[in-house]
Amino acid sequence: MFIDIVSVFPEYFRSLDLGLFGKAIERGLVEVRTHNLRDWTHDVHHSVDDTPVGGGAGMVMKPEVWAECLDDLLDLAPRGMTGGTSGSKNTKNAGDASAPAIPRAEDPEHGVDPDPKDTDSPILIFPNPSAPLFTQHDATELSQAKRLVFGCGRYEGYDARIPTYYASQGIDVHEYSIGDYVLNGGEVAVSVMLEAITRLVPGFMGNPESIVEESYTGGDALLEYHQYTKPAVWRGLAVPDVLISGDHGKVDRFRRDEALARTSELRPDLVERLDCCTLSKQDRRT
Numbered sequence: 001m002f003i004d005i006v007s008v009f010p011e012y013f014r015s016l017d018l019g020l021f022g023k024a025i026e027r028g029l030v031e032v033r034t035h036n037l038r039d040w041t042h043d044v045h046h047s048v049d050d051t052p053v054g055g056g057a058g059m060v061m062k063p064e065v066w067a068e069c070l071d072d073l074l075d076l077a078p079r080g081m082t083g084g085t086s087g088s089k090n091t092k093n094a095g096d097a098s099a100p101a102i103p104r105a106e107d108p109e110h111g112v113d114p115d116p117k118d119t120d121s122p123i124l125i126f127p128n129p130s131a132p133l134f135t136q137h138d139a140t141e142l143s144q145a146k147r148l149v150f151g152c153g154r155y156e157g158y159d160a161r162i163p164t165y166y167a168s169q170g171i172d173v174h175e176y177s178i179g180d181y182v183l184n185g186g187e188v189a190v191s192v193m194l195e196a197i198t199r200l201v202p203g204f205m206g207n208p209e210s211i212v213e214e215s216y217t218g219g220d221a222l223l224e225y226h227q228y229t230k231p232a233v234w235r236g237l238a239v240p241d242v243l244i245s246g247d248h249g250k251v252d253r254f255r256r257d258e259a260l261a262r263t264s265e266l267r268p269d270l271v272e273r274l275d276c277c278t279l280s281k282q283d284r285r286t
């Protein structure tokens with residue numbers, strides 16, 4: 001999977017070198033290139049924002065700068081007219097000559113296809129507190145993509161015409177909120193989405209089984225049951241007896257009941273979304 005991240009603070013993404021993500025980069029499973037949006041500016045101040053049309057507080061990110069950057073990354077601009085080639089200065093593992101070439105939109109084999117199911121087409125993603133909520137379902141879908149391009153907004157956000165324009169050019173564009181709160185910029189939101197997406201890329205997790213029974217996962221997308229490890233009794237608190245009974249059928253039933261009970265209590269909205277066929281007769285007793 002090829003990932004481009006555009007931000008005015010590309011240093012935010014240094015942490016991607018850590019842990020499982022870092023290992024995935026080392027193994028060539030994911031390739032991340034971070035770009036500083038200011039590399040596509042032409043003025044001495046490298047300004048990326050301007051006052052909002054119609055008035056109001058704060059600043060809005062300018063469409064021209066974003067367009068020069070995204071045209072470059074998506075290879076939409078005519079050859080010879082692209083600016084900001086220095087954007088690759090901040091690439092993470094792009095300097096590796098052995099790294100596979102990034103599929104380009106103009107490549108006949110990887111051309112922009114309006115069909116989002118074409119996993120070779122780049123997908124452009126903007127975090128935005130006013131967008132639909134990013135879910136595990138979105139993470140699962142996006143984990144099948146070959147190329148993701150993230151644009152991190154700052155200030156009061158980015159000019160609304162940017163996503164509209166790229167969608168009109170046949171690019172699959174998504175805007176997502178990661179929760180009902182406002183952050184200072186899109187960097188943290190992109191980190192969250194990136195982790196949720198890439199851990200679902202086949203080969204990313206050491207043990208693929210560990211993502212099978214997680215919260216929000218699978219056909220019924222319930223919250224996960226509680227997990228325990230040894231010792232069986234710790235500071236006077238015992239793990240449920242059934243978990244040390246050795247009866248796998250009973251353990252499975254106990255966990256399923258707990259997942260149903262927790263979801264009903266904490267996230268009734270998830271239970272309401274279940275269709276009638278997802279719950280068995282035994283589930284309904286819970």
Ligand code: ADE
Binds near residue numbers: 183184186
């Ligand atoms: N940018 C600022 N707040 C955000 C949020 N909650 N989700 C996504 N992007 C954001």
